[in-house]
Amino acid sequence: MSALIVISVLAVAVLYLGIFSNKNVLAPVTILGLVAATALLASGWYIPHDLLHGMLDFDRTATAFSMGMAVVAMLVFAFGPDYYARKQWHVAEQYALMLFSLVGGLLLASWTNLLMLFLGIEVLSIPLYVLAGGKKRSLRSSEASLKYFLLGSFATAFLLMGITLLYGLTGSFDMGVLGTFMAAQAAPNMMLNFGLFFVLAGMAFKVGAVPLHFWKPDVYQGAPTLVTTFMATVVLMAAIVGLHRFIDVTGMPQSLAATMALLVLATLLVGNLLALRQTNFKRLMAYSSVSHSGFLLLALLANADTVGSTLLYYTFTYALATVGLFILFTIAKRANNGAEHLGIFKGLFAANPVMALCALALLLSLAGIPLTAGFVAKYQVFLLAIGAGWLKVMAFGVLMALVGIYYYVMVARELFLPAEQPVTFTVAPLNGLVITLCTIAVLALGLWPAWLI
Amino acid sequence: MLYLFYLLAAVSIIAAVVVVAARSPINSVIALVVCFLSIAGHYVLLNAQFLAMVHVIVYTGAILVLMLFVIMLLNMNATVEQRKPLAVRLMAVVTGGMMLLVLLAATRQGLALPAPEAFNPGIGLVRNIGMSLFQDFLVPFEVSSVLFLSAMAGAMMLAKKDGTEDVNLPPSSEPRDKAA
Numbered sequence: 001m002s003a004l005i006v007i008s009v010l011a012v013a014v015l016y017l018g019i020f021s022n023k024n025v026l027a028p029v030t031i032l033g034l035v036a037a038t039a040l041l042a043s044g045w046y047i048p049h050d051l052l053h054g055m056l057d058f059d060r061t062a063t064a065f066s067m068g069m070a071v072v073a074m075l076v077f078a079f080g081p082d083y084y085a086r087k088q089w090h091v092a093e094q095y096a097l098m099l100f101s102l103v104g105g106l107l108l109a110s111w112t113n114l115l116m117l118f119l120g121i122e123v124l125s126i127p128l129y130v131l132a133g134g135k136k137r138s139l140r141s142s143e144a145s146l147k148y149f150l151l152g153s154f155a156t157a158f159l160l161m162g163i164t165l166l167y168g169l170t171g172s173f174d175m176g177v178l179g180t181f182m183a184a185q186a187a188p189n190m191m192l193n194f195g196l197f198f199v200l201a202g203m204a205f206k207v208g209a210v211p212l213h214f215w216k217p218d219v220y221q222g223a224p225t226l227v228t229t230f231m232a233t234v235v236l237m238a239a240i241v242g243l244h245r246f247i248d249v250t251g252m253p254q255s256l257a258a259t260m261a262l263l264v265l266a267t268l269l270v271g272n273l274l275a276l277r278q279t280n281f282k283r284l285m286a287y288s289s290v291s292h293s294g295f296l297l298l299a300l301l302a303n304a305d306t307v308g309s310t311l312l313y314y315t316f317t318y319a320l321a322t323v324g325l326f327i328l329f330t331i332a333k334r335a336n337n338g339a340e341h342l343g344i345f346k347g348l349f350a351a352n353p354v355m356a357l358c359a360l361a362l363l364l365s366l367a368g369i370p371l372t373a374g375f376v377a378k379y380q381v382f383l384l385a386i387g388a389g390w391l392k393v394m395a396f397g398v399l400m401a402l403v404g405i406y407y408y409v410m411v412a413r414e415l416f417l418p419a420e421q422p423v424t425f426t427v428a429p430l431n432g433l434v435i436t437l438c439t440i441a442v443l444a445l446g447l448w449p450a451w452l453i
Numbered sequence: 454m455l456y457l458f459y460l461l462a463a464v465s466i467i468a469a470v471v472v473v474a475a476r477s478p479i480n481s482v483i484a485l486v487v488c489f490l491s492i493a494g495h496y497v498l499l500n501a502q503f504l505a506m507v508h509v510i511v512y513t514g515a516i517l518v519l520m521l522f523v524i525m526l527l528n529m530n531a532t533v534e535q536r537k538p539l540a541v542r543l544m545a546v547v548t549g550g551m552m553l554l555v556l557l558a559a560t561r562q563g564l565a566l567p568a569p570e571a572f573n574p575g576i577g578l579v580r581n582i583g584m585s586l587f588q589d590f591l592v593p594f595e596v597s598s599v600l601f602l603s604a605m606a607g608a609m610m611l612a613k614k615d616g617t618e619d620v621n622l623p624p625s626s627e628p629r630d631k632a633a
Contacts, residue, residue, distance in 0.1 A: 008599050011603075012602070015606055042477070052592050053588070053589045053590070053591070053592065055590075055592040055593060056592060089613075090610045093607075093609070093610040093611075096603075096606055097603060097606060097607055100599060100602070100603035101603075103599055107596065113593075115590070115593050116592070116593060116596070118598075119593055119596045119597060119600065122600055123596065123599055123600045123603065126600060126603055126604050126607065127603045127607055129607070130607030130608075130610060130611055131607075133611060136611070188555075191508070328516055353620075
């Protein structure tokens, strides 16, 4: 709770810093504030659950996920000074909006009341609708913003419908009341099933599960790259932990499990197969993120006691790899006059072997090759699925993970090909540091996963 | 009291039908005002004065005036109704009829709804709403202030003129909007 207040106040302070139009102070202030928030979270000093009238509960899962989101947000903000170097206007607002969105992420990590789930989703999304349209002169950016806004409002309507049905049944927004109500439920209850289904649908939109994934490629492509990085990492972590808290309480009844299994199969299939056909790097990352949400939903489907730590490990290592790759993408995009196809990585190994090897390690981690964190993450998910008896779904997941290796290796191949015309890759020192940090973290967590699990 | 309810219900239903059936957008919006006002009357009958006032101020006052502004600015007061093709109208009738069938079937069967709770006449009073808003729901109340602040900051960011081209955009990759 104290971290929540610190981040909210920090966002307002950053808004005020915008008056002085000195954008060099913005990133250091933001990162220092987030360090303070993380330290407060780590100290375990928090306001008891009862004092908040059962609205938020910063238990172990919530604290760990909040710290993870804050750390990833720091890495994203460390990319900020270079990304906004040539931008004069509204830089403070962009930082502040991302901080507001992070507040929503913390709410989603700790909610225990359906009202807070709704508010968390909204606080997370509304700044993103604006941020996606951050490049005002770009038609694609405006399209991304409008599309995300309209579809997001639609998903929120689903979520609200579900919350209303659950409230109508139990007479309370509290998740504890819902849990006892569901435990006492013997026969299938249509109204309960519809309520669960609609809440799941609303959350599945934020995660990007397949029937509700259409916004992802367009929004990822249209939004400014820094915002895309934020969306692919912090927002995915927040949506997953929010869904995890919901499913944890419901205890996964039969009807919900069947829907979830269908969702997992469709997400894995469509995400991986469509990723094979992408030529734009940002769209490729969007479909890759769809397929990763498929694996995350598979872990949620198992719903064992240890699912929280697996989800944290998976999303955190995925986020590290994604932040590093998007920074590398921006470097390569600038070197190639703003092109976004996969060929922009050509010649990176010849020009800058260290960065190319970092990119290789990050890509292999996303693909799930052993010795990287991505492998341990997928392995954990499959173990959970076996433990819960979802053998067929697990086997399909393994098959799709193998398909997924193909498109990551396609990108990795480009790194080592010679460039068609001479290109110069300029790596700012801070960016190089962030990329190296991400790579070391991904490799270290792959070798010694016990640090996080 | 009961007759008042019937009167208000009749007014809101007739007004709602006029909203859909009116040819001119202006008439439609004005019928919507009447509809909302009669719904506010229902709230008063349920002893929810605060909700009634908020309903009148927010919906009737702010949102509908905004809609009227838009209609007048766009100069849409002439009837601009195109004739839809026969196939489209036929499809609309069929889908609407199927929806009606489903609704009828559902109400005939009867959903297993829990018994309604006893009506508490004091629940809509300003005092009681304030008590629950600032005690049980204090955290969501404060969080929604963060939500509105971020929405305001975002609206300012999108609406303010900045006078510079976005330099992160490559010059040739996509068409520029010259008018903007």
